[in-house]
Amino acid sequence: MKQLKIIKIGGGIIDDATSLAQFLQLFARVEGPKILVHGGGKGASEMLRALGIAPQLVNGRRITDAATLEIVTMFYAGKTNKAIVADLQRNRVNALGISGVDGNLIRAVKRPVREINYGFVGDLKPSGVNAALLEDFLGLGLTPVICAITHDGQGQLLNTNADTIAATVAIALSKQFAVELHYCFEKNGVLLDVNDDNSVIGTINLASYAELKEAGIIAEGMIPKLDNSFDALSQGVSKVIIGHALKIGDSLKTVLCLN
Numbered sequence: 001m002k003q004l005k006i007i008k009i010g011g012g013i014i015d016d017a018t019s020l021a022q023f024l025q026l027f028a029r030v031e032g033p034k035i036l037v038h039g040g041g042k043g044a045s046e047m048l049r050a051l052g053i054a055p056q057l058v059n060g061r062r063i064t065d066a067a068t069l070e071i072v073t074m075f076y077a078g079k080t081n082k083a084i085v086a087d088l089q090r091n092r093v094n095a096l097g098i099s100g101v102d103g104n105l106i107r108a109v110k111r112p113v114r115e116i117n118y119g120f121v122g123d124l125k126p127s128g129v130n131a132a133l134l135e136d137f138l139g140l141g142l143t144p145v146i147c148a149i150t151h152d153g154q155g156q157l158l159n160t161n162a163d164t165i166a167a168t169v170a171i172a173l174s175k176q177f178a179v180e181l182h183y184c185f186e187k188n189g190v191l192l193d194v195n196d197d198n199s200v201i202g203t204i205n206l207a208s209y210a211e212l213k214e215a216g217i218i219a220e221g222m223i224p225k226l227d228n229s230f231d232a233l234s235q236g237v238s239k240v241i242i243g244h245a246l247k248i249g250d251s252l253k254t255v256l257c258l259n
């Protein structure tokens with residue numbers, strides 16, 4: 001089976017121009033077919049504040065009203081996506097910036113209102129990913145760069161967590177490829193002590209994840225990241241790695257496994 005690397009980069013690195021440039025230089029050197037999925041939540045929150053809108057996140061997901069949707073669409077699909085593609089082109093990677101709307105790449109369903117009304121937030125299923133289009137792009141030697149905006153097929157844009165996009169795209173492509181999913185961020189991996197970058201937990205399985213969550217060692221944004229990771233592993237993704245964005249390929253990282 002052909003190999004494919006799907007690499008997700010989060011807002012902590014994107015927000016820092018030097019770190020982003022260093023990461024993209026490393027990404028350019030990753031061999032074989034690859035896809036970059038990017039977030040940008042931190043910068044979007046700063047932009048919202050600058051425009052007088054208080055960002056609201058619940059369990060790592062942004063409550064997205066109409067005004068917030070307009071701004072995050074500009075920020076993710078415009079400014080951030082194009083800046084990343086331009087820098088990859090500088091690094092001689094033929095990157096193709098794309099949202100989930102273009103080419104019907106990712107069709108989502110607006111999250112139903114339960115205790116919390118998340119507004120224009122999209123939930124995903126692997127069947128909503130146009131895997132054939134991504135395969136075609138890869139076949140043309142292009143490197144897709146996917147942002148966190150999706151659509152419902154009825155003209156409505158939706159904001160979707162970038163970790164979830166990476167996992168769902170990875171699952172959708174795992175029929176055609178042996179997929180390695182890398183979550184890259186500003187720490188060395190999943191840590192025993194969130195303030196000690198030397199406390200990386202080398203491997204986590206479903207049982208140890210439950211214990212670490214119960215003990216409060218894994219918290220906040222790391223919970224949806226790991227939920228997405230275990231979903232991906234249980235639905236055909238070969239390998240999931242969580243590590244530092246500026247140390248891709250380094251041995252310091254967390255590898256996830258089901259058992």
Ligand SMILES: Nc1ncnc2c1ncn2[C@@H]1O[C@H](COP(=O)(O)OP(=O)(O)O)[C@@H](O)[C@H]1O
Binds near residue numbers: 039041060187
């Ligand atoms: N055990 C842990 N190890 C590492 N990070 C953790 C842990 N528990 C909670 N976190 C938090 O999770 C954050 C990563 O999640 P998130 O902010 O969603 O990242 P990203 O924006 O890159 O997707 C870290 O910056 C850290 O504050």
Ligand SMILES: CC(=O)N[C@@H](CCC(=O)OP(=O)(O)O)C(=O)O
Binds near residue numbers: 041
């Ligand atoms: C619905 C939802 O939460 N969408 C995210 C999309 C961006 C993202 O996921 O960015 P990071 O990966 O940098 O956190 C948001 O607006 O924050």
